[in-house]
Amino acid sequence: MRLLCILLALMSLPAAASDWTITAIDGDPAVGAPTISFGEDGISGATGCNRFSGSASASAGSLQIGPGLAMTRRACLGADLTAQEGRLTALLQGDVEMQPDPFDDSLTLVGNGVTARLVPGLPPPPVAAAAxxxxxxxxxxxxxxxxxxxxxxxxxxxxxxxxxxxxxxxxxxxxxxxxxxxxxxxxxxxxxxxxxxxxxSAIRRAGAELFDGIGRLDCRSGASEVARCEAGVARESDGSGAILIYLDDNRRLLLEFRGTSVAAAGADAGDAIATEVQEDAVLVTSGSDRITIPTAMLRGE
CATH class of the missing domain: 2.30.30.40 (SH3 Domains)
Structure with a gap:
């Protein structure tokens, strides 16, 4: 029997939807708005970091997920997102118990030692609130x-x-x-x-020089002396964001961050950077450039 039909039979409520938002994992609030959608022949969704899809079938009270869940390979920013993706990946393997709650229209998935609570519908795009x-x-x-x-x-x-x-x-x-x-x-x-x-997104806004804040950083290129370089920051509501740094010789470096986790972004996403978290700053090395970003700038303090 098709997966979506099984879900509808299990939940004869308005909550019997194909699209769900994952609100909690093992009792912890979810971050990054993870989702899961049930189609006729499989599942798809997002961990809050990467997107996934795979084959699945269902019988009364149980979901059987096929091997080889396909997933994008974007690096997750921050330990919370990385841990969350690991738990969701573990959950979405093999047999998963489905526990519908007729009182609040939620659905709980239990499998491989992981429990996730789902509510019907996808997070509404916050278009009206976006600048x-x-x-x-x-x-x-x-x-x-x-x-x-x-x-x-x-x-x-x-x-x-x-x-x-x-x-x-x-x-x-x-x-x-x-x-x-x-x-x-x-x-x-x-x-x-x-x-x-x-x-x-913050990355798109920073790349277009639409900043929420600006500042100056300590920058060094090669063996040159430390100089002050301009930077602009664009932020998301969850504390993540992007920072555009203006280097010498009219060069620019676009970075994305979550907390003190920093990675290259945009056209620079393929470039390898190294980061070192210090007491009150993050030291970023990109090629011969070394940039010191105060944690206060990343946190918006």
């Missing part, structure tokens, strides 16, 4: 209209991936619309459908 948005989910461009209506005239075509300023979102009878503004010299403003917009 900057990117165009997503379109093949090429998104229509920007004069007013919040599909009957209104088109004033621009926003290309996929462009960053726009969020000037406020409103729920209308047909959909939610967001008033957006271009961040270039045109100053163009208009309305766009919210389902084709997403919050601009």
């Amino acid at each position: 900057f948005l990117i165009v997503s989910g379109v093949e090429a461009t998104l229509n920007v209209r004069r007013d919040a209506s599909t009957r209104s005239g088109i004033v621009a075509h926003a290309p996929l991936g462009i960053i726009l300023r969020n000037l406020g979102c409103e729920a209308r009878s047909d959909r939610t619309w967001c008033r957006i503004g271009y961040i270039d010299a045109s100053g163009l403003e208009g309305w766009a459908a919210a389902e084709y917009l997403a919050p601009a």
